[in-house]
Amino acid sequence: MTQITPSAAPAHEGGAACPMDYILRMLMGPWTTYIVYNLRTYGPQRFGELKRRVAGISAKMLTERLRTLEGAGLIKRDYEATIPPKVTYSLTPRGHELDEVLEKLAEVAIRWQSEDRANKGAELKAA
Amino acid sequence: MTQITPSAAPAHEGGAACPMDYILRMLMGPWTTYIVYNLRTYGPQRFGELKRRVAGISAKMLTERLRTLEGAGLIKRDYEATIPPKVTYSLTPRGHELDEVLEKLAEVAIRWQSEDRANKGAELKAA
DNA sequence: CTCGACAGTTACGATTTGGTACCTACTGGT
DNA sequence: ACCAGTAGGTACCAAATCGTAACTGTCGAG
DSSP states (O other): OOOOSOOOOOSSSSSHHHHHHHHHHHHTTHHHHHHHHHHHOOOSHHHHHHHHHOOSSOHHHHHHHHHHHTTTTSEEEEEESSSSEEEEEEEHHHHHHHHHHHHHHHHHHHHHHHHHHHHHHHHHHHH | OOOSSSSSOOOOSSSSSHHHHHHOOOOSSSSSSHHHHHHHEEEHEHHHHHHHOOOSHHHHHHHHHHHHHHHHEEEEEEEOOOOOEEEEEEHHHHHHHHHHHHHHHHHHHHHHHHHHHHHHHHHHHHH
């Protein structure tokens, strides 16, 4: 995974900053938010479905991300030992708490995007 | 920087997911949130001050992160060509929009942390 | 009888990353 | 005279990361 907090101690001075480390370490994986986003938008999905949806991710990465998210308790893995095996991933309640944050983030992102578009338009007009 | 969206097309199906890419690409840098957090908590700071505060970061990383954040318009760099030079970094209004999100995130992070502590305690008691 | 799908795992290899050490140029302290 | 600090830049190198390709085992389809 991406190394967020380095080998050296992350410092605890702030106090409030520390819990963030944990949460950020997960969200920061390359595809993580994409996966959570998909799980939340399209509901529980199977491995192959998810892989097709996230388009571009390798099976390896997807597996790794899913394991990480599962380990963090954000998603649930339902394995049915049928032949062929059926594995369904879904967000846990804890996972859903996260998309509150993602929504806020998206809100800001969208605002910035439209602001940038507006500025660009204004600049072009002024020039 | 950490590669969030891979070489392959990030897919635009969702529509709402795309602006996030931009914003996440920044936040996901190793120390990024730490820096923003410090800037917001302790106010505008000079390079060395920040470096001491973030404790463990190398000058190289700090410089790189600050440049990225500056380029994204999240922080402002005030260079006074005194001897010795004095460079002060501060959050821009746009940067402050972000810490709304960080607060929400911290909120969740703190909740999880206390939940985990509670669970741990319960488990120990049950055992 | 061979091929594809399912849900992965493993090995290998290239790229990227981030740390360390060393450099700038100037000043103030001892 | 020499060292520390200010704000970095640069080169090199080890380590981590991520993609690709090949493998697991069983089933149904062709």
